[in-house]
Amino acid sequence: MSPPARQESFRGRSFGAVVPDEFEAWRPPEPSRSDRSPTRRRRAASTRSSGAPIWGHIPDEEIEEVARQAADRRAARYAARQRFLGRHRVSAPRKPPALVALREVGRGFKILAVALAAVILAAVVLFALPWLKVQRVEVVGSSVVSRGQLLTDAGARWGESTILLDAPAMTRGLLTQPWISKAAVEIRWPSTLVLEVTPMPAVMIYQHGSEQQSLAASGASLGQVPNLAPTSLPVIQDERALSPAAAGSAVLPGRLTRALVALATAFPSAYDGVTVDRYLLTPAGALEIESNAGWTADLGPVLTGPQVQSIGQKLEALRALGGQVDLKTAGIKEIYLEDPAQVAVTY
Numbered sequence: 001m002s003p004p005a006r007q008e009s010f011r012g013r014s015f016g017a018v019v020p021d022e023f024e025a026w027r028p029p030e031p032s033r034s035d036r037s038p039t040r041r042r043r044a045a046s047t048r049s050s051g052a053p054i055w056g057h058i059p060d061e062e063i064e065e066v067a068r069q070a071a072d073r074r075a076a077r078y079a080a081r082q083r084f085l086g087r088h089r090v091s092a093p094r095k096p097p098a099l100v101a102l103r104e105v106g107r108g109f110k111i112l113a114v115a116l117a118a119v120i121l122a123a124v125v126l127f128a129l130p131w132l133k134v135q136r137v138e139v140v141g142s143s144v145v146s147r148g149q150l151l152t153d154a155g156a157r158w159g160e161s162t163i164l165l166d167a168p169a170m171t172r173g174l175l176t177q178p179w180i181s182k183a184a185v186e187i188r189w190p191s192t193l194v195l196e197v198t199p200m201p202a203v204m205i206y207q208h209g210s211e212q213q214s215l216a217a218s219g220a221s222l223g224q225v226p227n228l229a230p231t232s233l234p235v236i237q238d239e240r241a242l243s244p245a246a247a248g249s250a251v252l253p254g255r256l257t258r259a260l261v262a263l264a265t266a267f268p269s270a271y272d273g274v275t276v277d278r279y280l281l282t283p284a285g286a287l288e289i290e291s292n293a294g295w296t297a298d299l300g301p302v303l304t305g306p307q308v309q310s311i312g313q314k315l316e317a318l319r320a321l322g323g324q325v326d327l328k329t330a331g332i333k334e335i336y337l338e339d340p341a342q343v344a345v346t347y
Contacts, residue, residue, distance in 0.1 A: 140196040144247040178220035205235040219252040234264035236279040300338030313340045
């Protein structure tokens with residue numbers, strides 16, 4: 001009896017998985033008469049859902065089940081292989097995007113990038129080397145401050161890379177100090193810094209208490225001068241309650257210092273041979289001139305710019321007074337010049 005006609009099916013039709021075309025064309029071989037083997041008995045329909053292969057004719061309504069079993073077997077083999085290899089990647093590993101982008105870059109750009117990286121690496125190594133850092137500071141000339149303070153005033157520090165030092169900028173930094181007249185900075189490779197400074201000349205003696213310091217024309221302290229003769233330079237006694245001035249710091253306004261130095265030089269010829277013994281700066285900031293004739297001239301406060309500028313008018317009033325009385329032999333004790341329009345004299 002011939003088998004029932006098969007329903008038409010499409011080749012390569014998918015029932016949840018790809019069905020090979022061999023499932024459509026496969027037929028069991030016909031046994032020969034001489035060598036007949038016992039016919040394999042089909043299993044019950046309830047067992048066809050297992051993973052074992054199905055032999056014999058496959059009806060069309062069972063093709064979907066057969067394809068599903070084949071897909072399950074392939075998935076089981078793939079999972080076992082992945083477990084054995086210890087991987088869970090489905091596809092081949094993807095290359096990093098940076099590597100893909102680098103392959104697309106031209107050769108010239110690659111060479112430039114490598115050269116730039118080499119330069120940066122060399123710079124980092126040079127900055128980190130200890131023998132390219134400031135380890136020795138030489139001071140040429142006379143400095144009124146310590147070597148460390150002079151290095152700080154120049155804008156540098158110990159251990160700084162000599163590659164980053166700017167000698168012209170450091171020279172300008174030194175020239176901003178009120179006590180320095182000339183300065184020069186030299187970098188001697190690999191780790192030596194030479195600071196050449198020339199202080200301003202002393203033009204006045206500043207006395208505060210029992211301590212005497214020489215002053216530059218800028219009003220900056222040049223340090224203590226215990227062995228300097230008190231008559232060689234004009235002296236100013238400061239009676240204000242101030243802390244001791246450090247060497248190199250500004251003590252008096254530069255304009256006031258220059259005015260007092262010029263006044264001490266021109267005083268004998270302008271006032272009948274009378275000279276200035278010393279200047280006195282009172283606790284209130286008023287300036288007094290003590291002369292060798294025995295009298296004292298009170299010029300009033302002189303700490304601000306306008307007050308210093310008014311000294312000229314007060315000295316003109318003193319000159320006018322000298323035309324009326326003999327400033328050297330008149331026996332005057334006090335001359336009050338705070339108000340040039342109303343000069344007062346005591347005997």
